[in-house]
Amino acid sequence: MTAPKIISARFDVKDSHKLATYVANGGYGTLKKLFAAKRDDVTEEVKRSGLRGRGGAGFPTGMKWSFIPRNDDKPKYLCVNADEGEPGTFKDRLILERDPHALIEGIVICCYAVGIKTAYIYIRGEYDFPLARLTAAVEEAYREGFLGKNIKGSGVDVDVVIHRGAGAYICGDETGLIESLEGKKGQPRPKPPFPAVVGVFGCPTVVNNVETISALPWIMTHGADAYAAIGTEKSKGTMLFSISGMVENPGVYEEAFGVNLWEFIERATGGVKGGKRLKAVIPGGSSAAILTADEARNTKLDYEALAAAGSMLGSGAIMVLDEDTCIVKALEVVLRFYAHESCGQCPPCREGTYWLYEICHRIREGKGRPEDVDLMLSICPDMMGRTICVLADSAAIPAVSYIKKFRHEFEAYIQRAGAPERHLHPGGVNLESRAL
Amino acid sequence: MAHDHAIVSTGKPFVFNGGNEAAFQNLLTKYPTRRAVVLPALWLAQDQEGHLTVESMEYVAKRLEQSPVSVFAVVEFYTMFKTSPLGKHQIQLCRTLSCVMRGCEDLQGTIERKLGIGPGEKTEDGKFSFELVECLGSCGTAPVMRMDNRYWENLTVEKLERIIDACREGRDPAGEDFNRG
DSSP states (O other), rough: OOOOOOSSTTSSTTTTTHHHHHHTTTTTTHHHHHSSOOOHHHHHHHHHHBOOOOOOOOOBBHHHHSOOOOOOOOOOOOEEEEEETTTOOOOOHHHHHHHHHHHHHHHHHHHHHHOOOOEEEEEOOOOOHHHHHHHHHHHHHHHHSOOOOOSGGSOOOBBEEEEEEOOOGGSSHHHHHHHHHTTTTOOOOSSSSSSTSSSSSGGOOOEEEEHHHHHHHHHHHHHHHHHHTSBOSSSEHHHHHEEEEEEEOOEEEETTTTTTTHHHHHHOOOOOOOGEEEEEEESSSSSSSOOEHHHTTTTHHHHHHHTTTTOTTTTTTTEETEEEEEEEHHHHHHHHHHHHHOOOHHHHHHHHHHHHHHHHHHHHTOOTTTHHHHHHHHHHHGGTOOOSSHHHHHHHHHHHHHHSEEEEEEHHHHHHTTTTTTSSTTTOTTTTTSSO | OOOOOOOOOOOOOOOOOHHHHHHHHHTTTTTTTGGGHHHHHHHHHHHHHSSSOOOHHHHHHHHHTHHHHHHHHHHHHHHOSSSSSOOEEEEOOOOOOOOHHHHHHHHHHHHHHHHHHOEEEOOOOEEEEEEEEEEEOGGGGGOEETTEEEEEEOOOOHHHHHHHHHHHOOOOGGGGGGGGO
């Protein structure tokens, strides 16, 4: 069965970013029905659809909305998380560039359901082109009366403010995002209180990912049952998968949950680049545990199956490593990222990410010590579940999985410590001639 | 997330130009607190002068009724706020996993050889500065760099060399970017 295209349906339509194209393809068609419905019924519909957060955590969207207090005089806010930063993830960018009005319509749906009048879209600072497209789309939506006061005569008001980040991965964490939006360093807050109770500006706040919000118009048009009929019992609907690394055709591909992971990658991308053998797959962004080639061939692509395989679906960012890719180098690069992006407020993260990177770096440089592999493993438990946000876990989880599944590669480096770099890699690959 | 921020004082007072003052006034209506305008106001100040200075940061603090140190702390936290002048063309080469797999380290070598500068440095003529950055969110078109407020995707050594040559010769480098998706 081929999955229907829900998020990517208009990606290849000419001028898909323009309001007229969106409307000509059925866009903004849900609003009349929406404004006639009872607000809580909209939340119920989203709950029944089984839609889960596509930013990485996979939390049920309708349930998140239902945590917002209903009988409260405080203003409520929606923060749309467009701070796409998990390495390997580049799908929200495509929505912003090619279908920004689906996001805007989704924002109106969420705001109506929850009783929100102001939505902030927090977009990462490097996304110049997506920002330009989004800004133009929001202006157009205001002009045509799909945003602002009294949308299409309904009495519903929704304002959208685009807020540009300035280069910090941690602002993709929902409370880091809230702190940053308030004009501070993006250091995550301890929870509770959760954003639904005390969010941005001290008010109840929904934080949802771009892709999550962009699924709402389809769900309101076709109904929760139609959405829930796609995918598996617990992982419902489709997801945009960002596939990168050593495949023939990297890109963003939409697929229903429940397909075989490797068969999907092969079908979508044409398989491993240059006919090389598959070595490993990182299925859910660089913070996910790595899967060996065998594991990738025997795992389904959904939240539960990947959790059962000891990894996670995360943001749907799939990175493919071929036989020439050095695992030690790959881990070094991953750890360098988290060490660089640690916000520094929790010692287990600030110190742990730094030392994991330093040790892995010296192993890869041919300066590893015999005890280094176990030393890295001994650091990881003290980083997991001991910090305000999950950045420390995001470094420890790959470290443990790369070492446990490819320990021989780390040991080979250490055994050859002191040798010229081209002799370090167990496969004898000349590291100078090829990036990894 | 400590970065190298040598804060520059120009000795000249800073004020928003006409367009930015209007943009600033508009921003004040978009948020319930003045503090929330810190990041957008810093963007305006940086766009106006190319980088942030002691004077522009103090100005933003004053306009928003914040302490200068709270604004400095924000600037220090975010990698895209710059406190010293960079090159006319600011090369930001992604160094995260998919870009490494697809050859960004070769591109780093090309930049270093061709421009004679390493990460964090600027050419003497002020035309180029170079930094390595973490994931730009363009892994499907790796390797990628950001320069002149846009992405340059599916880079190869040859394509990068042509882009740099065009910048050097004052031509529009976009002409070299024929396989932009």
